[in-house]
Amino acid sequence: MTAPAEARGYANPVVAGVCLGLLLFASVLIAGRGLSASGAFATSAAAAVNAVAPKAAVARPYIASWIPTEKGGLFGDWVVLELLGVAAGAWLSARLAGRLHKGVERIAGESSRSRLLQALAGGSLMGAGARLAHGCTSGLALTGGALLATGAWLFIPVAFATAFFVAWIRGRLAMAAS
């Protein structure tokens, strides 16, 4: 078990949360949209299909609806640029704090292999889930939560309850294995 994030040199979560909320608010005031993340994957998946097989892309209405139409294509798309900004900001922040670390961040003594397999499976499930749910923790939970969207307030408890349950099962399995 690791120490709480704050004890590991990270910022106060409530202060950081308020900053994040002010950022979301500013984004709504300026651009009329909140924060997002998973949309960038939908846009890049559609752009990839369109690049490889343009006919197949337009034949699938869902893919077609996500093909970036902005000037500059994929790199003119708001959410894609935002996510590239996220990576840049995170890198900068980690570098300034001396927290850049190459390798696998293992959790609670599991092997690197197990961690990577779970990351792959987890990523795929989240990719599918975010499409069905019309968003993820950023675009739906945070942004929709702040805008009082009904879908967001359904998503938050159900996604977190499932996550707690799966984490509990994983803990039990790990305990049984050791």
Place this chain on the structure above:
Amino acid sequence: MIAPLFDAPSGLLAIPVGVAFGATLERVGLGSARTIADQLNARDFTVLKVMFSAIVTAMLGIFWASRLGWLDLARVAMPTTDIVPQLIGAVLFGAGFALASLCPGTACVSAATGTRDGLVTIGGLFAGTLLTSLLWTELGTLAERAPAENATLATDLGISPGLVIAIITLVALIVIPLSDRIAAHRRSERPSAARVPLRLSPLAAVALALGTLAAASGKVPTGAAATQRTVADADAAADHVDALVLAQWIRDRKPQLRIIDVRAGLAADDYRIPGAVDIPLQRIPQLDAHAGETIVLYADGSGQAAQAWTLLHARGVNAVVLRDGMAAWEDNILAPRVPDPSDTAAVRRFDQTRELSAWFGGRPSHGAAATVPNQGTRRRKTC
């Protein structure tokens, strides 16, 4: 009404927003899968605290900006609500969130700080998204049932937005301090360390004041209604609207636009004009209309919609009918006919509408009768 400042902002503005987003997530430890794993074991409540305080801060800001007439909520992209697919999505997402101990945003943060597990999570996200997008039509009603763009807790619960805001704020102010005690207990620390003194921090006091005042601030959340009424009246002066004008209204998120599909016996996967709600003709007399709303009625042709118009008009409710109904929508938006190149006027008209049609996922058709895609709804790229 000042904000939003831009309706179609340049993507360049997204970069500083993203940089600040990524830096904040990294600084608070959410780029570390351990922080999230500890949250899901209830040992560290960083995720809950960050999310709750961010939601409450933004929610209070948005509510008060709109209440004071500075922000036009009708021009803010609203996340979609589609209950059944959303619940399935939430379960899949939650399971993936626990396995990866990262979410899409924090996976990018983790990968940017150098982790391989963050990078692999991104790979998984791409694969899962790609597969789901390709199989979207086959998933049918599992993926899409009745997406609503404007469903809020206030409208769905039938209470004022201010009251919803007060409740959420109070819950956050109780849950956040409580989580410290649970975490301390779970970490089996000495009881004295677990006893966090109960005091009202300045931040909490501000939230409490703004939240409770919201409940007392009356029912209408926007000062927008009054100023927009004149615009709505001017637009609604005619009793018909053309498909192209309606398409522009939808694309430009015309405030207080309400599109009603009056066809009876529609199946869940039948095509509807984006944002439309199903209110069959026989239920039209019970429709409750609000001042300043632009109600657009449509059916297959003009007949049923005109009946609905008459029913509403008899009650003094103004509405407009989509000229030639779904047929016009199909011919102009979903599958605009490519004109004969020699007909220059038609070509010019086609060029003007092509972009609008593409926005709705429409595709130009060459001659033969158009087929309606049943999933042709253009998604607003919110997440």
